[in-house]
Amino acid sequence: MADAVLSARGFGYSYPGAGRPALSGIDLEIGAGSFTVVAGESGSGKSTLLRAACGLVPHFHGGEATGELVVGGLDVRENGPAELATVCGTVLQDPESQVVMSGVRAELSLPLEHRGAAPATVARAVEEAALVLGIAQLLDRQAATLSGGELQRVALAAALVHRPSLLVLDEPMSQLDPVAGEELVWLLRRLNEEWGTAVLLAEHRLERCLPAADRVLAIDGGRIVCDGAPGEFLEWATRERAGLATPGARLFSLAGLKPLPASVKDARAGLRSAGLLPPPEQPSEEPRRRRRRARRPVAVEAKGVWHELRDGPAILAGLDLRIEPGERVVLMGRNGAGKSTLLGHLKGLMRPTRGRIERGGEVALLLQNPGDYLVHDRVEQEAGAAAIARAGLGGRGDAHPRDLSGGERQRLALELVLDTPGPVALACLDEPTRGMDPSLKIALARRLRDLAAEGVAVLVATHDTEFASELADRVVLMGQGEVIADGPAHEVLSGGWHFATEVARVLGGAGGALTPEQGAALLDRELVAR
Amino acid sequence: MALVPVYRRLPSPLHSARASVATLYCASLALAALLYEHPLVLAVLAVSVLLAAAAAGVWRGLVGSLRLVVPFALLIVVVNVLVSQRGLTVVFRGGTILGHRLDVTAESLAWGGMNALRFTVLILAFGGLFSAIVDPDELMRVMRRVSYRSALAASLTTRLVPVLARDASRMGDAARCRPAPPGRLEVTRAALTGALERAVDVAAALELRGYASARPPRRSSRPWSRHDFAVAASALLIAALAIAGRAAGLAGASFDPTVTLETGAAELALCVAFAAAALLPFAAPHARLGVARG
Numbered sequence: 001m002a003d004a005v006l007s008a009r010g011f012g013y014s015y016p017g018a019g020r021p022a023l024s025g026i027d028l029e030i031g032a033g034s035f036t037v038v039a040g041e042s043g044s045g046k047s048t049l050l051r052a053a054c055g056l057v058p059h060f061h062g063g064e065a066t067g068e069l070v071v072g073g074l075d076v077r078e079n080g081p082a083e084l085a086t087v088c089g090t091v092l093q094d095p096e097s098q099v100v101m102s103g104v105r106a107e108l109s110l111p112l113e114h115r116g117a118a119p120a121t122v123a124r125a126v127e128e129a130a131l132v133l134g135i136a137q138l139l140d141r142q143a144a145t146l147s148g149g150e151l152q153r154v155a156l157a158a159a160l161v162h163r164p165s166l167l168v169l170d171e172p173m174s175q176l177d178p179v180a181g182e183e184l185v186w187l188l189r190r191l192n193e194e195w196g197t198a199v200l201l202a203e204h205r206l207e208r209c210l211p212a213a214d215r216v217l218a219i220d221g222g223r224i225v226c227d228g229a230p231g232e233f234l235e236w237a238t239r240e241r242a243g244l245a246t247p248g249a250r251l252f253s254l255a256g257l258k259p260l261p262a263s264v265k266d267a268r269a270g271l272r273s274a275g276l277l278p279p280p281e282q283p284s285e286e287p288r289r290r291r292r293r294a295r296r297p298v299a300v301e302a303k304g305v306w307h308e309l310r311d312g313p314a315i316l317a318g319l320d321l322r323i324e325p326g327e328r329v330v331l332m333g334r335n336g337a338g339k340s341t342l343l344g345h346l347k348g349l350m351r352p353t354r355g356r357i358e359r360g361g362e363v364a365l366l367l368q369n370p371g372d373y374l375v376h377d378r379v380e381q382e383a384g385a386a387a388i389a390r391a392g393l394g395g396r397g398d399a400h401p402r403d404l405s406g407g408e409r410q411r412l413a414l415e416l417v418l419d420t421p422g423p424v425a426l427a428c429l430d431e432p433t434r435g436m437d438p439s440l441k442i443a444l445a446r447r448l449r450d451l452a453a454e455g456v457a458v459l460v461a462t463h464d465t466e467f468a469s470e471l472a473d474r475v476v477l478m479g480q481g482e483v484i485a486d487g488p489a490h491e492v493l494s495g496g497w498h499f500a501t502e503v504a505r506v507l508g509g510a511g512g513a514l515t516p517e518q519g520a521a522l523l524d525r526e527l528v529a530r
Numbered sequence: 531m532a533l534v535p536v537y538r539r540l541p542s543p544l545h546s547a548r549a550s551v552a553t554l555y556c557a558s559l560a561l562a563a564l565l566y567e568h569p570l571v572l573a574v575l576a577v578s579v580l581l582a583a584a585a586a587g588v589w590r591g592l593v594g595s596l597r598l599v600v601p602f603a604l605l606i607v608v609v610n611v612l613v614s615q616r617g618l619t620v621v622f623r624g625g626t627i628l629g630h631r632l633d634v635t636a637e638s639l640a641w642g643g644m645n646a647l648r649f650t651v652l653i654l655a656f657g658g659l660f661s662a663i664v665d666p667d668e669l670m671r672v673m674r675r676v677s678y679r680s681a682l683a684a685s686l687t688t689r690l691v692p693v694l695a696r697d698a699s700r701m702g703d704a705a706r707c708r709p710a711p712p713g714r715l716e717v718t719r720a721a722l723t724g725a726l727e728r729a730v731d732v733a734a735a736l737e738l739r740g741y742a743s744a745r746p747p748r749r750s751s752r753p754w755s756r757h758d759f760a761v762a763a764s765a766l767l768i769a770a771l772a773i774a775g776r777a778a779g780l781a782g783a784s785f786d787p788t789v790t791l792e793t794g795a796a797e798l799a800l801c802v803a804f805a806a807a808a809l810l811p812f813a814a815p816h817a818r819l820g821v822a823r824g
Contacts, residue, residue, distance in 0.1 A: 060734055081734075082742035090738045097731035100739065102537065102689045106667030113671075114740035119750040140539050144692045158739065349703060365707045372704035375712045375720035402723070420709040 005166040006030035010067035022048040038202040040219035046202040054090040055081035089159030095151035129161040149180030174435035207246040211263035230262035243438035247502040254520030267506040278510035299425040299457035304355035317481035330468040331461040333478035339461040361425030370413035374401035387415040407440040469514035535591025535662040541821040542586035543811040547761035549668035556660040558765040562772035563651035568781040572647040574801040578808035579654045585812040588662035595658035603646035610642030616786040641785040760811040767807040
């Protein structure tokens with residue numbers, strides 16, 4: 001490719017002390033102005049490839065690189081991150097660790113000042129980058145006052161302020177809510193189209209970014225196993241790695257429809273041309289269902305719970321919620337709706353300013369970052385042998401908890417909080433699927449279903465509608481500290497725009513179908529009826 | 531409430547002044563506190579810092595700093611009383627411990643009180659007001675021409691302290707969620723390990739911003755604003771008053787053998803002049819004109 005911004009020939013890399021290479025035999029060319037998505041499960045080598053493109057591998061992490069990788073005409077083995085930064089902007093996962101200055105304007109100025117740019121050049125570039133990325137109103141703000149989405153945009157602006165030809169992003173949406181994540185994808189598409197910046201993006205939630213992509217690379221075991229347009233990738237994924245296929249593609253595959261769609265728009269067009277697009281479901285006039293107060297045991301009940309800040313608004317405003325043993329409830333709502341605060345109250349981490357909470361037993365709470373629970377040097381110091389075995393870590397008692405993978409940490413932390421002296425009435429999990437690949441989500445959903453089958457109520461706060469549809473038999477929507485909808489998953493998750501699965505959006509909520517299997521069954525019935 | 535306030539841009543003359551000038555303002559107040567031992571002068575300086583903070587909208591931040599100051603100030607008084615042998619006016623006769631008489635004198639109490647007051651002014655001016663009104667990024671840009679690495683370390687500290695505090699608070703919540711919560715020491719150790727991991731991530735981010743090939747920033751020729759002039763004039767006036775008053779022997783204070791404080795019209799005038807000079811940026815004509823909003 002004549003105008004390649006990245007070119008690899010037999011590139012391989014091993015981390016220091018690693019038994020096997022993280023990347024091997026990578027042959028790749030990324031063209032100028034392309035938008036490429038890198039797909040793969042956790043530990044497949046996606047992040048390593050991206051870190052090699054920006055020079056962190058091998059210069060920052062050490063280890064051994066073989067073969068050739070050239071970015072913007074610079075060989076990564078001979079040029080470090082500072083040199084490569086002139087041609088390659090990089091955005092990593094955690095927004096908090098990427099913004100290094102206190103103020104936004106200083107953060108955007110830093111890369112140019114490091115290059116010795118004149119003050120007038122710096123000022124102009126900062127203003128332009130801020131305007132293009134829609135963060136002009138943040139320029140005089142302090143980083144400590146920004147939300148995760150705002151911080152990620154600032155990090156993106158700092159990576160782009162000197163207009164590199166290649167932008168590398170390693171799961172930049174893993175810490176963001178869906179709205180901020182989708183905004184970021186469309187911002188990248190606009191940059192790609194208007195500035196011609198080539199984008200190389202690694203992400204687990206492919207349904208978010210495939211509509212913007214020209215090309216998808218699938219990586220497994222450090223090797224490229226698929227390289228093609230989004231449609232070709234989806235064909236490959238449905239055959240070889242069902243976990244990587246988007247819900248829309250799985251719906252079409254199960255229903256025997258072709259071509260597999262990369263976006264909701266494509267899917268609806270495909271159904272329309274096949275004459276299978278169901279008429280739009282009319283939204284219910286009374287979305288909020290008042291639940292019957294049966295004389296049944298309660299796992300936990302919040303009665304008129306208020307959480308009012310001394311100098312601020314009410315986070316919870318007279319909230320009522322009753323959860324019965326064995327129920328699988330998903331709690332949804334935009335950022336700031338009060339989900340995490342409610343979980344904290346149910347656990348007893350804070351006291352309501354008004355109202356009360358009744359508990360039918362112990363409440364276990366797994367917060368967003370499982371690593372926060374692990375404070376010892378060995379796994380066996382963290383929990384008893386039974387809990388370690390339940391976490392699937394038998395035989396790894398000597399391992400350091402920080403050496404565990406993300407999924408292993410989460411399993412261990414979950415068993416830790418469930419290992420109570422008394423019976424657990426309710427297990428609460430706060431955003432457990434952030435940054436998780438599909439196979440780990442499936443394993444987590446299975447464990448939570450097992451818990452519910454044992455009579456433990458499960459309450460999960462999440463933005464992930466696909467995970468919610470796999471797990472929940474009831475969905476509670478929160479807004480402004482109140483419950484604004486409460487009902488069976490197939491009702492709540494099929495009738496909205498934002499709080500709806502991809503399949504529900506494709507089918508317009510028809511038949512309450514949420515998962516590809518339910519959607520395909522609906523389409524089969526439609527075909528039979530015709 | 532944080533013990534040390536975090537800088538946030540607010541619409542005040544002190545925030546609108548350039549970082550070097552705002553630093554000079556805080557330094558002049560600290561200089562005055564170092565030059566005088568007279569409790570009245572020190573008390574006026576402490577009140578002036580608090581009034582300036584209130585006028586700049588950072589009063590709550592300085593109240594947080596007072597939580598740090600008060601225990602240390604009390605400790606200074608106690609240590610002085612126990613250690614200092616000065617003074618003739620015994621107010622409490624203690625016993626003899628290890629050959630050392632523990633008599634408490636009015637003079638040692640006054641000496642301890644004066645040092646506590648001086649410590650209070652220094653912390654309020656440099657721990658509180660400075661942190662609240664001086665943009666650390668702008669200060670770093672100035673300092674980078676002198677020592678890039680030191681300035682960057684200081685800037686990163688300012689940025690990361692609130693982040694690490696949030697990390698530690700989260701870990702504390704996680705510990706409370708465990709059926710058998712780990713000890714404070716274990717959580718602290720884990721929080722420190724987490725801080726090191728975050729430091730590695732930040733180092734990677736710095737590398738990606740071109741840190742390894744960083745050059746000194748070019749000098750910027752931003753014109754001086756009315757607030758730069760007003761705050762600089764205030765700082766120079768405070769420093770000049772402090773030096774001139776000291777040279778003229780005003781506001782003398784002696785704590786041995788008895789407490790002697792000069793309290794004439796000249797001392798009162800000096801106190802009034804310090805307060806007026808400290809509040810000058812807020813009282814100047816058009817003091818609110820052109821202050822940047824946060």
